[in-house]
Amino acid sequence: MAGAESWAWLGSALASFIFLWSVVERQLPASLTHRLAAWAERLFSHLSPYLEITISEHGAERFNRSDIFLAAEAYLSAACARRARKLKAELRKGSKSLQVSVGRVTDDFGGATSPRRSQGRGVTARNRQRRLFTNGPGRGGSKGGGWSHVAFEHPATFDTLAMDPGRKQEIVDDLEMFRDGKEYYAKVGKAWKRGYLLFGPPGTGKSTMIAAMANYLGYDVYDLELTAVTSNTELRKLFIETTGKSIIVIEDIDCSADLSGKRDKAKKRPEKKPGDDDDRPKLPMEPENDDGSKVTLSGLLNFIDGLWSACGGERIIVFTTNHKEELDQALIRRGRMDKHIEMSYCCFEAFKVLAKNYLDITEHELFGEIRCLLEETEMSPADVAENLMPVSKKKMTDTSACLAGLVEALKKAKEEAAAKAKAKEEAEAAAEVGNGKEPDEIK
Numbered sequence: 486m487a488g489a490e491s492w493a494w495l496g497s498a499l500a501s502f503i504f505l506w507s508v509v510e511r512q513l514p515a516s517l518t519h520r521l522a523a524w525a526e527r528l529f530s531h532l533s534p535y536l537e538i539t540i541s542e543h544g545a546e547r548f549n550r551s552d553i554f555l556a557a558e559a560y561l562s563a564a565c566a567r568r569a570r571k572l573k574a575e576l577r578k579g580s581k582s583l584q585v586s587v588g589r590v591t592d593d594f595g596g597a598t599s600p601r602r603s604q605g606r607g608v609t610a611r612n613r614q615r616r617l618f619t620n621g622p623g624r625g626g627s628k629g630g631g632w633s634h635v636a637f638e639h640p641a642t643f644d645t646l647a648m649d650p651g652r653k654q655e656i657v658d659d660l661e662m663f664r665d666g667k668e669y670y671a672k673v674g675k676a677w678k679r680g681y682l683l684f685g686p687p688g689t690g691k692s693t694m695i696a697a698m699a700n701y702l703g704y705d706v707y708d709l710e711l712t713a714v715t716s717n718t719e720l721r722k723l724f725i726e727t728t729g730k731s732i733i734v735i736e737d738i739d740c741s742a743d744l745s746g747k748r749d750k751a752k753k754r755p756e757k758k759p760g761d762d763d764d765r766p767k768l769p770m771e772p773e774n775d776d777g778s779k780v781t782l783s784g785l786l787n788f789i790d791g792l793w794s795a796c797g798g799e800r801i802i803v804f805t806t807n808h809k810e811e812l813d814q815a816l817i818r819r820g821r822m823d824k825h826i827e828m829s830y831c832c833f834e835a836f837k838v839l840a841k842n843y844l845d846i847t848e849h850e851l852f853g854e855i856r857c858l859l860e861e862t863e864m865s866p867a868d869v870a871e872n873l874m875p876v877s878k879k880k881m882t883d884t885s886a887c888l889a890g891l892v893e894a895l896k897k898a899k900e901e902a903a904a905k906a907k908a909k910e911e912a913e914a915a916a917e918v919g920n921g922k923e924p925d926e927i928k
């Protein structure tokens with residue numbers, strides 16, 4: 486502090502000089518003032534101990550915000566907030582207090598280089614408000630609007646995800662292998678990317694699993710709506726715009742894309758049958774228009790393992806589907822979708838996770854009956870969870886009533902399934918009779 490006082494005279498001297506200079510400057514010819522200013526600048530650059538480094542916000546891939554910029558921004562926000570003269574204030578979702586960060590920042594880094602840089606990465610991981618990106622229509626409803634984002638705040642974790650514990654652990658191990666596998670991927674010459682195909686009936690936890698993955702890894706999520714993408718070029722742009730440490734998701738890929746045929750087969754699209762109410766937009770095998778204005782299967786394949794693989798690393802791509810059998814094998818072969826994860830109807834082990842989450846119990850006398858019923862009938866974890874929710878605030882703690890309600894629902898589902906199977910059998914028998922077979926031929 487003593488040092489600071491002894492320098493105080495310099496401040497007042499500088500102020501006097503600036504005042505005098507402004508008076509003198511007005512009397513001098515313009516050419517002379519320019520020359521004096523240039524000399525002064527040169528003199529100060531020799532005397533100043535500082536070196537100015539500009540980190541460009543966008544990397545060589547022009548769509549990306551560069552990793553070093555993000556790391557420097559996070560580090561400087563944490564390190565220089567108190568000294569900064571220009572601050573940026575944001576009210577983040579779910580937060581009651583203003584989040585203040587440094588607007589335009591500088592730091593001398595204390596002469597250090599790489600240790601501070603890794604500190605920057607650490608700060609990034611700690612501070613980062615993770616984001617959920619979606620692509621949608623552009624301004625005025627036009628197609629091709631690029632990514633927009635909101636805060637990602639899904640509460641799902643692997644602890645709350647109901648599924649067989651052994652299979653769950655397998656997935657967690659796989660994710661860890663990926664996250665920590667930078668050197669390994671470099672060694673084997675593979676792009677640091679991993680594809681997961683999540684398949685299974687509705688309500689079995691595919692979307693919940695994606696949220697749990699993102700929360701576990703601390704990654705951002707890019708939810709890609711294929712039907713809003715107008716061309717292969719736009720698809721490429723969207724992929725390239727994604728940052729590292731992210732999960733790119735294409736939900737219900739069988740609905741947004743007609744991926745059942747083979748790439749080299751005729752490009753004719755199946756005709757719509759009567760009663761076929763599925764009029765959702767589909768992805769054509771090849772460009773529909775001569776100008777190639779639609780995303781195609783080959784376009785999608787190219788970006789999964791072609792150009793996109795060459796840009797950056799640490800990205801996961803996830804497809805979800807209710808109908809794995811309808812997808813083109815090329816799309817889901819190993820190497821593109823490295824791991825296929827089946828999400829199935831609720832088993833007893835999965836039920837126990839839900840019971841712990843929803844009712845805070847690990848045992849109950851009705852568990853035996855529920856186990857038998859779950860083995861005999863198919864109910865999604867979403868339906869089981871719904872039955873475990875208390876019907877009113879008053880019955881919040883009535884565990885037995887919730888479980889009894891579930892038993893009833895399971896019995897009802899079992900009866901309905903049996904009735905449906907019987908009706909189907911009878912319809913098939915009637916059809917066989919119609920085809921001229923004797924009733925005793927029909928089993």
Ligand SMILES: Nc1ncnc2c1ncn2[C@@H]1O[C@H](COP(=O)(O)OP(=O)(O)OP(=O)(O)O)[C@@H](O)[C@H]1O
Pocket residue numbers: 645646647648685686687688689690691692693694806807828865866867868870
């Ligand atoms: N395995 C599960 N563990 C915990 N909760 C689950 C699970 N499956 C479903 N749920 C609950 O049911 C709701 C719906 O599940 P989710 O959206 O993950 O199903 P999905 O498989 O993605 O269905 P869809 O095929 O219709 O998209 C979730 O919000 C969650 O509360």
Ligand SMILES: [Mg+2]
Pocket residue numbers: 691692693736805
């Ligand atoms: Mg889903």
